[in-house]
Amino acid sequence: MEKKNYQLTRKEVLEKFDTSLDGLTNAEVKKRQEKDGKNVLEAKRKTTLLEKFLAQFKDLMIIILLVAAAISVFAGEAADAIIIFLVVILNAVFGVFQEAKAENAIDALKEMTSPYTRVRREGQVTQISSEDLVVGDIVLLEAGDVIPADVRFLEAASLKVEEAALTGESVAVEKNANDLTKDDLPLGEQENSGFMNTNVTYGTAVAVVTDIGMNTQVGQIAKMLDNVEKETTPLQKSIAHLSKILTVLILVIAVVIFAVGLLTGRESFLDMLLTSISLAVAAIPEGLPAIVTITLALGTQAMSKKNALVRKLPAVETLGATEIIASDKTGTLTQNKMTVEKLYSDMKLVNANDFEADADSRLAQAMILANDSVMTDNGLAGDPTETALIQYYLDGGLVYVKDVEDRLVRQNSIPFDSERKLMSAIVKDQKDGKIYVFTKGAPDELLKRADKILLNGRVLELTADLRDKILKTNHDLALQALRVLAYAYKELPEVPEDPSSEREENGLIFVGLTGMIDPERPEVKDAVAEAKRAGIRPLMITGDHKDTATAIALRLGILDKKDDSQVITGAQLDQMSDEELKQNVEHYTVYARVAPEHKVRIVNAWKSHDKVVAMTGDGVNDAPALKTADIGVGMGITGTEVSKNAADIILADDNFATIIYAVKAGRKVYANIQKAIQYLLSANLGEVLTLSMMTFLGWSIFAPVQILWINLVTDTFPAIALGVEKGEKDLMDRKPRGLKTNFLSNGVGTGILYQGILEGLLTLGVYLYAVTFPVHSSSAAIHADALTMAYVTLGLLQLVHAFNCKSLHGTIFTKDIFDNKFFNWAILASAVLLCATIFVPAFNTIFHVTSLALAQWLVVLAAAVILVAVVEIVKFFQRKSFNS
Incomplete structure (x- = not known):
C-alpha cells in the first residue's frame, strides 16, 4: 500500500x-x-441577474397568477391583468435584489x-x-x-x-x-x-x-459540499401546500358558479365567463407572493442592522422554526482567544481580576519575560498562549509591561521544545547588573527542576508537602479545562554564551501558576438561556477535548449539570452505526473531538427525528454540516471562505446572541405572514361565499368591476402592512412550531373558515335587509341600493377585519392597536378608494353603484361592529382554552 x-x-x-x-x-x-x-x-459559477430573475417565476403560485392574468386579458379585463403582472414583477425584483445584495456583501468578506x-x-x-x-x-x-x-x-x-x-x-x-x-x-x-x-x-x-x-x-471539504443536496425550506413547503389547495378550490368554485349561472339563464355566456374569471382572480390572493417576499425582505433588513446577513430570503423563516442549534465552540460560543483566568502565587489561588502585582512581582516578570510575543503596529503577535499572558497585563491597565522589559533586558534564550516542555529567557537587570533566568512550562516538568519556592517574599525550600499542594492545584485547574503553565526563576553568575537546559533550567525557584482558557463570549450565556426558554435545544459540537467542551458547556448553561452521559466523543461516534446514532442522538448535548463527517452524521440524526436543525460554525470543517442542516449559520469575521459560502445566514459580528435575535426575527416574520394569510384568505372566502350564494339564490350579483375593485383596494396594502407588525411579546415563550405545521396551523385555518363565512353572511344579511326594508319604491332602485350596500359592506368588513388579524388570538382592544403607522395609512387609503366609488358621482356609473342615505350607512357600520364583536368573543374563549 x-x-x-x-x-x-x-x-x-x-x-x-x-x-x-x-x-x-x-x-x-x-x-x-x-x-x-x-x-x-x-x-461555482455565479448565476447572472437574468437567471436570478427567471428563477423567481418557478413558484406554482406565480404560474397560477400568470395564467389568470392571461385569461383576464383574453376576457377584456386588461386593467386587472396589468395589476397582476406588476405584482409578479415586483416579487421577482425583490428576490433578485436581495440575493444580489447578499452576494456582494459576502464577496467583501473574502x-x-x-x-x-x-x-x-x-x-x-x-x-x-x-x-x-x-x-x-x-x-x-x-x-x-x-x-x-x-x-x-x-x-x-x-x-x-x-x-x-x-x-x-x-x-x-x-x-x-x-x-x-x-x-x-x-x-x-x-x-x-x-x-x-x-x-x-x-x-x-x-x-x-x-x-x-x-x-x-x-479542497476535499469543498468537494464534499457539492454532494450535499439542499432541501426545500419549511416556508417553501407551506406556500406550495397552500398553492395546491387554492388551485383546486379556485377551479372548482369558478366552474360551479359558471355552470349555475348558465343553467339559471339569468346571465349571458360572456357575462358569466367574466364573472367567473373575476371571482377566480379575486379568490387567488395575488398579493401573497409579494407579501411573503416583502415581509421576508423587511425581516432581513432588520436582521442586517443586528449583524445577521441573510443570503437567501426563506432562511429567515426557517431559522424561526429552529428546534436544534448545533454550535461550534471555538470562536462561536467562545472568543477564540486564550485568556488568563486564574493565578496561583504564595500558595494561594485567585481569580485573574483579583491578582495584585507590580513591576517587582517575580510571577509577573516571568509571565512577561519568558515570552516570545512581540508588539507590532497591529497589536501583539506570536503564540496565542504567550500573547494572552502579555495581554492580561495590558488589559488590566498595568503599564509596567514596558517597564519590566526595559529594566530586565533579554540577553539570550532557550527555545521551547516538545521534549522538555519548557522555555527560558536570560535577562540582565539594568539597575544592579544581576543576571536571571526566567522559565515557563508544563507544571510537572518545571517542578522536577525546582528545589525552592518564593513564598511571601522569602525563598524557602520546596518541600514534598508544598510540591504536592502545587500539583493538586494544577490537577484541580486542569479539571476545569484550564491550560496550566508554571513559572520559576533563578539568579545566574553571568550571561552564558551557549545556554543549556541542563545547566540553566535546574535549581529553579518556583513562583506560581497560571490557568488559561478560551473563554465563553459574555453574552452567550443569556442567549443560551433564552434559546432554552423558547424551546430550542442548543448543542455544542467541537474538535476540542472532552473536558474543555464539558467545562464550557457547564459555564454557558448548555449542560445544566455535569453529566458524562450527555457528552460523547468522535471516537465513540465511530463505534456507532448511523441507525444507533439516530436512536440515541437525543441523549447527547455535547460532542467533543469530532471530525467533519461526524458533524454531518449528527445533523442527519437529528433531522431523522423531524427536527429543524440550525448549524453554526466558522471553520472549514463546519461547511458540510452547514449545508446539510436546514439552516447554516456562518461567521463573518473568523469564518473561512468555504463555511461562508455554505451558510444560509452569516453573522457579521460572530456573536451567538445574534443567532437568537435572528430566531426571534424569523418567528416574527412567520407570525406576520400567517396574519396576512388569515386576512387575505378569510376576506377572499367572504367574497367567494357572497357571490356563490347570490348566484344560487338568484339575487343580483356583483359586477366584475366591483369584484376586482374590492379585491384591489382591500388585498395588497393592508396585507403588506400586517407583514410589518411588531413581534408579539410572548414570541420567545412559545415552543418551535416544527416541521409538521404549516401556515394554516395554530387555529389559522379554523379562523379563515369562520371569519370568511361570517363576512359572507353579514354581507348577504345587509343585502337582504336592504331588500326587506327599502328606501326607494321602485324594484330597480331597491336592488341597486341593496347591491351597493352589499358591495361597500364586503369591502369595509375586510378592512375592519384587518385589525382583528393584527393578533391571531389576542384582543384588538389594547393601547398598541394603532402603533403601526404604515398599517393605519394603508387602511385609511384603502377605505378612501373604496368609498370614493360611492361618494364621487362620476364613479357611480363606472362601478354600478348608487349614493347611500345615512340610515343605509349605519346598517353597513353595524355589520362591521358585529364582525369585531364575534371575532373578539371567539378569541376570548380561545385564550381561555390555551391557558387551561
Missing part, C-alpha cells in the same frame, strides 16, 4: 515530488502550473488567505502570489504566516500552528519534521504536516508543497 505524505521520510517526500531543498527550476514550475493549474479553490508566500526556487528565496504555488515548491514559513497549501515540514524550529479552522482545536499545536509511520492518523495528529489556511503562530519552518487547490484538505 502506498505511503501517505505524512508517512514519507524527508528524503522520500523530496523524491516523490521530484524536488530538492534548493527548490524547483522556473521551467519546471511553468510545466507543473500548466498541468495542475492554480493553487485556488474552485468557485479576505482570509495569505496573498503572498516566500519560496525557494533555483536556490534563491523569492516572494510569489500564493495562487502560483505548485506541488514540489519549497516554502519558508514563520510566525504570522498563513500556510498557503498542504505541506510536509522538512525543517521545524519551535513550530506551532493554529488549526482551529480545520480541526476545531482551540490551542495551537506543536509541529516538527519527524518521520511518522502510523496508519490513518487524524489530521490533528499529523505533526509533520501543515494544511492550507491554517496559521503559523510560533517558530519557523521549511516545507515542501504536497497538495494545492482542490486537492488540499480544505
Whole structure:
C-alpha cells in the first residue's frame, strides 16, 4: 500500500515530488502550473441577474397568477391583468435584489488567505502570489504566516500552528519534521504536516508543497459540499401546500358558479365567463407572493442592522422554526482567544481580576519575560498562549509591561521544545547588573527542576508537602479545562554564551501558576438561556477535548449539570452505526473531538427525528454540516471562505446572541405572514361565499368591476402592512412550531373558515335587509341600493377585519392597536378608494353603484361592529382554552 505524505521520510517526500531543498527550476514550475493549474479553490459559477430573475417565476403560485392574468386579458379585463403582472414583477425584483445584495456583501468578506508566500526556487528565496504555488515548491514559513497549501515540514524550529479552522482545536499545536509511520492518523495528529489556511503562530519552518487547490484538505471539504443536496425550506413547503389547495378550490368554485349561472339563464355566456374569471382572480390572493417576499425582505433588513446577513430570503423563516442549534465552540460560543483566568502565587489561588502585582512581582516578570510575543503596529503577535499572558497585563491597565522589559533586558534564550516542555529567557537587570533566568512550562516538568519556592517574599525550600499542594492545584485547574503553565526563576553568575537546559533550567525557584482558557463570549450565556426558554435545544459540537467542551458547556448553561452521559466523543461516534446514532442522538448535548463527517452524521440524526436543525460554525470543517442542516449559520469575521459560502445566514459580528435575535426575527416574520394569510384568505372566502350564494339564490350579483375593485383596494396594502407588525411579546415563550405545521396551523385555518363565512353572511344579511326594508319604491332602485350596500359592506368588513388579524388570538382592544403607522395609512387609503366609488358621482356609473342615505350607512357600520364583536368573543374563549 502506498505511503501517505505524512508517512514519507524527508528524503522520500523530496523524491516523490521530484524536488530538492534548493527548490524547483522556473521551467519546471511553468510545466507543473500548466498541468495542475492554480493553487485556488474552485468557485461555482455565479448565476447572472437574468437567471436570478427567471428563477423567481418557478413558484406554482406565480404560474397560477400568470395564467389568470392571461385569461383576464383574453376576457377584456386588461386593467386587472396589468395589476397582476406588476405584482409578479415586483416579487421577482425583490428576490433578485436581495440575493444580489447578499452576494456582494459576502464577496467583501473574502479576505482570509495569505496573498503572498516566500519560496525557494533555483536556490534563491523569492516572494510569489500564493495562487502560483505548485506541488514540489519549497516554502519558508514563520510566525504570522498563513500556510498557503498542504505541506510536509522538512525543517521545524519551535513550530506551532493554529488549526482551529480545520480541526476545531482551540490551542495551537506543536509541529516538527519527524518521520511518522502510523496508519490513518487524524489530521490533528499529523505533526509533520501543515494544511492550507491554517496559521503559523510560533517558530519557523521549511516545507515542501504536497497538495494545492482542490486537492488540499480544505479542497476535499469543498468537494464534499457539492454532494450535499439542499432541501426545500419549511416556508417553501407551506406556500406550495397552500398553492395546491387554492388551485383546486379556485377551479372548482369558478366552474360551479359558471355552470349555475348558465343553467339559471339569468346571465349571458360572456357575462358569466367574466364573472367567473373575476371571482377566480379575486379568490387567488395575488398579493401573497409579494407579501411573503416583502415581509421576508423587511425581516432581513432588520436582521442586517443586528449583524445577521441573510443570503437567501426563506432562511429567515426557517431559522424561526429552529428546534436544534448545533454550535461550534471555538470562536462561536467562545472568543477564540486564550485568556488568563486564574493565578496561583504564595500558595494561594485567585481569580485573574483579583491578582495584585507590580513591576517587582517575580510571577509577573516571568509571565512577561519568558515570552516570545512581540508588539507590532497591529497589536501583539506570536503564540496565542504567550500573547494572552502579555495581554492580561495590558488589559488590566498595568503599564509596567514596558517597564519590566526595559529594566530586565533579554540577553539570550532557550527555545521551547516538545521534549522538555519548557522555555527560558536570560535577562540582565539594568539597575544592579544581576543576571536571571526566567522559565515557563508544563507544571510537572518545571517542578522536577525546582528545589525552592518564593513564598511571601522569602525563598524557602520546596518541600514534598508544598510540591504536592502545587500539583493538586494544577490537577484541580486542569479539571476545569484550564491550560496550566508554571513559572520559576533563578539568579545566574553571568550571561552564558551557549545556554543549556541542563545547566540553566535546574535549581529553579518556583513562583506560581497560571490557568488559561478560551473563554465563553459574555453574552452567550443569556442567549443560551433564552434559546432554552423558547424551546430550542442548543448543542455544542467541537474538535476540542472532552473536558474543555464539558467545562464550557457547564459555564454557558448548555449542560445544566455535569453529566458524562450527555457528552460523547468522535471516537465513540465511530463505534456507532448511523441507525444507533439516530436512536440515541437525543441523549447527547455535547460532542467533543469530532471530525467533519461526524458533524454531518449528527445533523442527519437529528433531522431523522423531524427536527429543524440550525448549524453554526466558522471553520472549514463546519461547511458540510452547514449545508446539510436546514439552516447554516456562518461567521463573518473568523469564518473561512468555504463555511461562508455554505451558510444560509452569516453573522457579521460572530456573536451567538445574534443567532437568537435572528430566531426571534424569523418567528416574527412567520407570525406576520400567517396574519396576512388569515386576512387575505378569510376576506377572499367572504367574497367567494357572497357571490356563490347570490348566484344560487338568484339575487343580483356583483359586477366584475366591483369584484376586482374590492379585491384591489382591500388585498395588497393592508396585507403588506400586517407583514410589518411588531413581534408579539410572548414570541420567545412559545415552543418551535416544527416541521409538521404549516401556515394554516395554530387555529389559522379554523379562523379563515369562520371569519370568511361570517363576512359572507353579514354581507348577504345587509343585502337582504336592504331588500326587506327599502328606501326607494321602485324594484330597480331597491336592488341597486341593496347591491351597493352589499358591495361597500364586503369591502369595509375586510378592512375592519384587518385589525382583528393584527393578533391571531389576542384582543384588538389594547393601547398598541394603532402603533403601526404604515398599517393605519394603508387602511385609511384603502377605505378612501373604496368609498370614493360611492361618494364621487362620476364613479357611480363606472362601478354600478348608487349614493347611500345615512340610515343605509349605519346598517353597513353595524355589520362591521358585529364582525369585531364575534371575532373578539371567539378569541376570548380561545385564550381561555390555551391557558387551561
